[in-house]
């Protein structure tokens with residue numbers, strides 16, 4: 175009998191997973207190119223350039239003395255705050271170690287190897303990851319104008335399909351499906367399919383573009399909405415996100431959750447950040463101004479970009495690999511998105527005004543080189 179190495183014995187569906195490629199950390203670029211960390215700007219992971227909300231900072235400090243104890247595994251205070259903020263029942267909420275965690279919990283709760291899940295081309299990379307990790311078939315539906323082709327996604331649903339993932343706005347393309355189209359899509363999906371509506375960028379939408387998606391929960395028990403504290407709330411490093419759905423669906427996700435999946439600091443910080451309306455307002459306003467600055471700059475450089483509804487914009491860089499390397503050498507980190515089927519494009523996060531200016535001037539030099 176031949177003895178096979180342990181890794182060859184991992185299931186084929188695990189061995190074929192392409193690892194997630196995160197934005198390059200500042201410390202890593204500093205090591206690679208011998209740069210000083212303070213001179214590097216990171217516009218690669220859609221983080222909040224204003225940092226952590228003052229209210230969250232105070233809450234974080236206040237938790238330090240209690241860290242010898244396990245966190246509240248039910249996240250009572252954060253759930254209570256969210257329940258008031260969203261006008262949903264506490265039993266409709268699932269907290270996660272980032273919304274990535276709740277995406278994975280949903281896959282674990284509803285997918286078995288004989289099932290399939292549907293998502294769009296150029297959609298968030300975590301969807302195929304969590305589907306594949308369940309040994310389940312992922313159906314990638316070609317995008318339309320870089321956005322979700324909702325009609326085609328509907329047609330792709332099979333009797334064995336149990337999940338559909340839609341990010342609205344989508345990352346990395348920044349496209350938005352209008353609320354009416356999104357609701358029509360959800361209404362048309364069969365009851366045996368859980369639709370995960372990922373609203374990570376919801377707070378960056380202008381009021382007139384926001385869907386009243388929470389009201390849909392009353393009509394569609396197979397709808398699960400996910401949101402995060404990583405973006406407008408400025409807590410990406412702490413990892414907190416949540417899902418809202420019907421109480422029955424939330425119960426399923428909670429069954430497969432680690433008992434203490436959100437730590438004490440994160441629970442307290444998220445509750446405080448939710449209450450920091452001034453910080454959210456500032457972050458929103460900064461993003462709109464920065465988006466105008468970036469898109470005007472890209473236009474001036476003659477570069478095509480995809481109009482974005484998030485806190486980032488994806489632009490066509492020609493030789494994106496070379497442009498990215500040149501940007502890195504100048505201390506500017508953006509995100510290559512070849513892994514999303516967009517090898518000629520780069521995604522840049524809206525930063526502070528001075529960061530956007532620096533990015534645009536580095537980009538100008540990079541494309542001239």
Ligand SMILES: *Cc1c(COP(=O)(O)O)cnc(C)c1O
Pocket residue numbers: 220271272273274275298341344345372374401402403404405410413414415
């Ligand atoms: C950033 C992002 C998230 C948030 O992930 P967290 O795990 O909450 O940090 C979720 N979905 C999409 C589409 C995103 O771009």
